[in-house]
Amino acid sequence: MTAVTANADAPLLLDLPPLDAARFARIEDKVAALMRTRCDVVTMQGEALLPLEACIRSAVRPGSTALNVITGPYGETFGGWLRSCGAEVISISAPFTGAVSPEQVAEALREHPEIDFVSLVHAEAATGNTNPVAEIGAVVREHGALLMLDAVASVGAEPLLTDDWGVDLCVIGGQKALAGPAGVSAVSVSARAWERIAANEQAPRRSYLSLLDWKERWIDAGRTALPHAPAQLEMLALEQAVDRIEEERLDAVITRHRAAAAAVRAGVAVLGGPVPYVIRDEHAAPAATTLRAPAGVDAREVVSAALAADGSVPVQAAAGALAAEMIRVNHYGRAADRAVVLASLAALAAGLRALGVAVDEDAAAGAAGAAWDGAVSAA
Numbered sequence: 001m002t003a004v005t006a007n008a009d010a011p012l013l014l015d016l017p018p019l020d021a022a023r024f025a026r027i028e029d030k031v032a033a034l035m036r037t038r039c040d041v042v043t044m045q046g047e048a049l050l051p052l053e054a055c056i057r058s059a060v061r062p063g064s065t066a067l068n069v070i071t072g073p074y075g076e077t078f079g080g081w082l083r084s085c086g087a088e089v090i091s092i093s094a095p096f097t098g099a100v101s102p103e104q105v106a107e108a109l110r111e112h113p114e115i116d117f118v119s120l121v122h123a124e125a126a127t128g129n130t131n132p133v134a135e136i137g138a139v140v141r142e143h144g145a146l147l148m149l150d151a152v153a154s155v156g157a158e159p160l161l162t163d164d165w166g167v168d169l170c171v172i173g174g175q176k177a178l179a180g181p182a183g184v185s186a187v188s189v190s191a192r193a194w195e196r197i198a199a200n201e202q203a204p205r206r207s208y209l210s211l212l213d214w215k216e217r218w219i220d221a222g223r224t225a226l227p228h229a230p231a232q233l234e235m236l237a238l239e240q241a242v243d244r245i246e247e248e249r250l251d252a253v254i255t256r257h258r259a260a261a262a263a264v265r266a267g268v269a270v271l272g273g274p275v276p277y278v279i280r281d282e283h284a285a286p287a288a289t290t291l292r293a294p295a296g297v298d299a300r301e302v303v304s305a306a307l308a309a310d311g312s313v314p315v316q317a318a319a320g321a322l323a324a325e326m327i328r329v330n331h332y333g334r335a336a337d338r339a340v341v342l343a344s345l346a347a348l349a350a351g352l353r354a355l356g357v358a359v360d361e362d363a364a365a366g367a368a369g370a371a372w373d374g375a376v377s378a379a
């Protein structure tokens, strides 16, 4: 690997090592291995919303019926794209306090046999829940619809078995658990999905949203010549992020994320004040823990007070309608770290105390540390 290092004459991020077609293809192969897929992987030169929109616009057309599973804000976004492609959209949602069940999906598919596309988010960093994709994938596969999965917040944080789970279109980004760049992303495309996309006259062509352009000009051409100048800085950063995961080992990275979620949940359980938003441990995303602010206390004030106590912690207020009640403790990427998690709890405790909420930060630190250590030694 050629590291991106400063040299005497150039700033750190300029005059990078060359990124030719062979290297670009090798980075794609590393990403495919991480996603546990043997399908084609299309790298897209933009943030992960780009391949998510590309999947929907490529696979869905007027006459399609889509099942959109809503477990957080991204599901709402998908619904808009699906409708704008002319699809009939059936939505099911789970409250943000839990996960969608495979039975709910099976029932929707039974009621609407015409469903030919299912969109699902694996884990939601924004709402802190994670969905049972293996079981849902089996139900969707039996029905015969295509399954699109948003795995941006799960890749690296929890197991992601793209092919084993029957995911036809699996989208990842580098910016969450991979601790990498946000400006490139990737999508795996199954043979079934390529057939559907190729048969769709509405699928984008000669467009930044086109999966077919990349198939024709890059994959089918043997990945020997890049169609455009690649996002070199981001691609090299993505390679380093994936290499770093391989060095640490993916299971160790996943364990760190699980330990972080277990620690925050255990700490909050004895802190006093906020409670985990997601009720059951198995529905809690390893990438982020969401908390319900204590009654009568505004979540945004808790976050401001916590950040006033320690501005370095990855604690934030939720966006949109949940802003007043939901506190989000991120623990993905480099923040899936024992010291960072303990600092986040300490900052929350200080913020809550400043607002007059009675808290026991020593108990929280003890419980969180024990939960972290337990999760690591159980792995």
Ligand SMILES: *Cc1c(COP(=O)(O)O)cnc(C)c1O
Pocket: 047, 048, 049, 074, 121, 123, 124, 125, 126, 150, 152, 153, 173, 176, 182
């Ligand atoms: C973070 C995330 C994305 C990427 O969106 P951003 O707006 O760039 O953060 C997409 N899907 C999910 C589920 C995510 O958590």
